[in-house]
Amino acid sequence: MKNIIEVSNLIKKYDSNFQLGKIDIEIPSGCIIGLIGENGAGKTTFIKSLLNIISIGNAKIKIFGKDINKYESEIKEEIGVVLDNMFFPEILTTADVNTIMKEAYKKWDEDLFYKYLEDFSIPKNQKIKILSKGMRKKLEIATALSHKPKLLILDEPTSGLDPVVRNEILDIFMNFIQDEEHSIILSTHITSDLEHIADKIIFIDNGKIVFDKYRDELLDNYGILKCDLDKFENIQKEDIVRYKKNKYNYEILVENKTKMIKKYKDYIIDKITIDELMVLIIKGEEI
Amino acid sequence: MKIIISNSSSTPIYEQIKNAVITQIMSDELSEGDSIPSIRSLAQDIKISVMTIKKAYDELEKEGYIKSVQGKGTFVAPKNTGLAREQANKEIEQYISKIIEISSKFNISKNEIIDLFDYLYGSDEK
Known part of the structure; x- marks a missing residue:
């Protein structure tokens, strides 16, 4: 598998x-990558650096194998972007x-744009300010897709949207990566949006990458062991990745879940969600 | 092809996909040469990451259940009954060990077990 993005020395x-x-x-390439x-x-600083929106100093960033500093406009023709805030004034119409956009991108495909609007049930000639939040987001995504990019970069595309619209958006993403050269x-x-569809999860905390792992490596490997205060002593220290002491119990992050289930038969070991993993790594204590 | 993914199951998703395919091959719902969906289209249909499906398909291929043909797609491989029997044998062995474990705990003799076995087997024999 080729790399779609290579970043080195980004500070x-x-x-x-x-x-x-x-x-x-x-x-x-060919994957959906979730930044959490x-x-x-x-996260946003990282995304803006990738897009060369903020200066990247001495960092080396290659997208599609090309240096972003040298080939910026060429690279950007192949990227579709959705940032947190709508970049079109509300008084414009769809x-x-x-x-x-026809002026902005060489490869802008008007028919494709209107097809997306139809697919996403967005009116063809409507003032943006009348559109609902979900529709605006879908409009932004339609806009990002209509110059046929190979890479979609989206900052918080589903935040503030209801589950039905979020589901529609995930559908759009899954459809986009039907082409093996496409990445998101x-x-x-x-x-929870990422739980199933992301191939890889990159976890950024306090400006640093805590982990960068395939979804299956994370969710099938880690587990949460739950026990009361007395039983905590019986757990071997090397099995504890992180722990959190609550009033009535302990929550312990363990690796190699299958092995741990065999080793600690009298304990409850649950599968973990990305949320729980994130909280335990940020808030949990190390031994 | 039928695939049902359970979120509450502790079985990893790739394994659930794998098991679903194997079960259907063993029960002849999928037979040799049947085409199965591409990794990406299955990912889209069941909304599971591409890599997870790829992992399931890779193992299925390694174990000889499916075959991917460059540019044509993925197909069900000729049924390898030997391999399937071997796996079934392993599973049976596990259950028998469990029987031995329980019976020795309660001092139930081997003959009693064999009698019980004959009784149950006989009643099911057609």
Whole structure:
């Protein structure tokens, strides 16, 4: 599998105490990659660096194997972007969006755009301000897709949307990656959206990458062991990745779930969700 | 092809997919040469990540249940009854060990077990 994105030596300092990086990462093509992390962990900064929206200093970023500094416009023709905030003024109509984008992208396909609007049930000539939040998001995604990009980069595409619309959007994503050369990078804090469809999860905390793993490696490997306060002592220290002491019980993050279920027969070991994993890694204690 | 994924099951999703395909091959619902969906289209239909499906397909292929033909798709391989029997044998062995374990705990003799076995087997024999 080829890499669609290669990042090395990315460091981004802001005046405040926040620093992103140093980040070195390779992202394979043909996948859906989920970026997760707390608010302010650096997900958006990372996405903006990829797009060269903020200066990247000495970092080396290659997209489609090409240096972003040298081939920016060429690379951007192949990327569809949806950022957190709508970039079209509300007084425009959906038809205006088409007129503007036609000028912006060489490969803009007007028929495709209107086909997406139809598929997503968005009116063809309607002022944006009248559209619902879900429709605006779908309009943005339709816009991002209509110049036939190979890579979709989306910052929080499903936040604030109801489950039905979120499901529709996930459908659009699954449809997009039917082509093996297509990839999607999306940041989200609604991790249940990613639970099944993401191939790879990149977890950013406090500007650093905590892990970058395939979905199956994470969810089939980690588990949560739950026990009362007395039984905690019987657990071997090397089996505890993180633990959290609650009032009535302990929650312990364990690796190699199948082995642990055999080893600790009298304990409850549940499968883990991405949310629980995130919370235990950020808030849990190490031994 | 039928696939039902349970979210509450502790069996990993790739294994659930794998088991679903094997069960259908063993019960002849899927037979040699039948085409099965491509990794990506199955991923879309059941909304499961491409890599998870790929892992299931890779193992199915390694174990000889399916065959992918470049540019044509993925197909059910000739049924390998030897392999299937071997796996069934292993499973039976596990149950028998369990029987031995329980019977020795309660001092139930081997002959009693064999009698019981004959009785149950006989009543089911057609």
